[in-house]
Amino acid sequence: xxxxxxxxxxxxxxxxxxxxxxxxxxxxxxxxxxxxxxxxxxxxxxxxxxxxxxxxxxxxxxxxxxxxxxxxxxxxxxxxxxxxxxxxxxxxxxxxxxxxxxxxxxxxxxxxxxxxxxxxxxxxxxxxxxxxxxxxxxxxxxxxxxxxxxxxxxxxxxxxxxxxxxxxxxxxxxxxxxxxxxxxxxxxxxxxxxxxxxxxxxxxxxxxxxxxxxxxxxxxxxxxxxxxxxxxxxxxxxxxxxxxxxxxxxxxxxxxxxxxxxxxxxxxxxxxxxxxxxxxxxxxxxxxxxxxxxx
Numbered sequence: 049x050x051x052x053x054x055x056x057x058x059x060x061x062x063x064x065x066x067x068x069x070x071x072x073x074x075x076x077x078x079x080x081x082x083x084x085x086x087x088x089x090x091x092x093x094x095x096x097x098x099x100x101x102x103x104x105x106x107x108x109x110x111x112x113x114x115x116x117x118x119x120x121x122x123x124x125x126x127x128x129x130x131x132x133x134x135x136x137x138x139x140x141x142x143x144x145x146x147x148x149x150x151x152x153x154x155x156x157x158x159x160x161x162x163x164x165x166x167x168x169x170x171x172x173x174x175x176x177x178x179x180x181x182x183x184x185x186x187x188x189x190x191x192x193x194x195x196x197x198x199x200x201x202x203x204x205x206x207x208x209x210x211x212x213x214x215x216x217x218x219x220x221x222x223x224x225x226x227x228x229x230x231x232x233x234x235x236x237x238x239x240x241x242x243x244x245x246x247x248x249x250x251x252x253x254x255x256x257x258x259x260x261x262x263x264x265x266x267x268x269x270x271x272x273x274x275x276x277x278x279x280x281x282x283x284x285x286x287x288x289x290x291x292x293x294x295x296x297x298x299x300x301x302x303x304x305x306x307x308x309x310x311x312x313x314x315x316x317x318x319x320x321x322x323x324x325x326x327x328x329x330x331x332x333x334x335x336x337x338x339x340x341x342x343x
Contacts, residue, residue, distance in 0.1 A: 059269040063262055068252050069181050069217075069235050071120060072265055074135040077251045078121045086244055088123065088131055090227045091177060091191075091213065096125045108156045119153065129173040130157060137322045139182040141338040146184050150176045150212045173209040181235060183216045190219035190232055272315060276329065313341045 066073050078084045085099050106122040121133040132153060136146065158171055178184070185192055192214040198204035217236050221229040230245040240249035255261055312326040321329075327337035 056266070058273075059266040062269055063256070063265050066256065066265070067235075067237070068248065069135060069137055071135050071137075072268065073252055073255055074179075075120055076255045076261060077248060078133065080251060083248060083251060084121060084123055084133075087133070087231070087248075088125075088175075088177075090225065090231065090244060091215065092175065093225060098126050099123050100126065108160045119157075127173070129175070130161070131175045131177065132157065133177045134179065136178045136180045136184075137182075138316055139180075139184075139323060141342050143184075146178060146180075146214070147212075150178065154210055154212075171209075175211045175213065177213045177215070179215045179217070179235070181217050183218050184214050185216075188216075188218075188220050190216050190221055190224050190229070192216070272321070275315065276312060312337075316341065 068074055068077065078087070081099055085096055088094075088099075089096055106119045108119070119132045120135055121131075123131040123133070125131070140146065153176055154174065157174055157176075161172055162168070162170055183189075194212045196206040196208050196210065198206070215228075215232060217232045219232075221232070224232075227242055227244045230241045231248070234240045234245045234249065240246045312321065312330050315321040316323055316326045323338060323341070324334055327334040330337055332340075
């Protein structure tokens with residue numbers, strides 16, 4: 049897709065501003081099996097002999113009419129345990145969004161691996177890990193780990209072998225290991241500390257020096273712009289229809305805002321933009337944009 053000079057300048061600046069917290073860079077860095085394996089070990093305080101393949105942006109489709117999911121990083125270890133790692137930069141207005149998203153991801157992962165006629169015992173042990181640049185539960189913890197346990201006896205685990213983990217880069221660093229603390233600090237924009245985080249920082253810099261990745265991202269950036277423009281044009285068309293009832297100029301203006309905002313909301317829902325970035329592009333406050341998205 050050809051780029052005009054202004055959009056090319058914007059795309060270049062966006063590329064230069066990318067950090068590990070951006071999905072694009074995060075996925076590229078996690079393609080390095082050694083780093084992906086080490087990140088899992090750091091988060092879970094375990095040792096893994098090897099990962100067989102780190103698949104980025106895995107699409108799971110179960111039915112034609114069901115909502116598909118795209119997993120950022122999908123990993124399987126030598127024991128058959130599955131790990132889904134997601135970078136989350138959007139703090140949704142509805143606090144149930146991320147917990148229910150992990151519920152859906154879990155269901156889709158289970159259906160993806162269990163073949164027709166197989167026993168349920170064939171389901172894999174799974175970890176769904178969301179790395180958040182905000183506090184998803186407002187308790188100031190750096191790590192929230194959830195298992196299925198009995199309400200009447202918390203010492204009784206159900207044994208379904210599912211774990212959901214939310215990391216919070218904004219949380220207190222008590223109770224987590226030094227490498228994980230340094231990694232979360234690095235997400236927050238602090239200088240990398242320790243061999244593990246320094247290696248990740250080196251991988252980020254190497255990715256940003258890769259010309260093919262640069263072109264790929266700038267093309268991706270332009271596709272976002274194209275979708276925004278399409279939404280604006282659809283909004284104008286809708287606004288003209290509304291304008292017959294309330295005055296052409298006013299209707300067209302409202303339709304333009306609604307159409308552009310609608311396209312941006314879709315980008316937020318797809319994880320391609322943060323709520324803050326989308327609100328800025330829509331030309332409204334983040335609070336106003338959140339209210340519009342909640343509708």
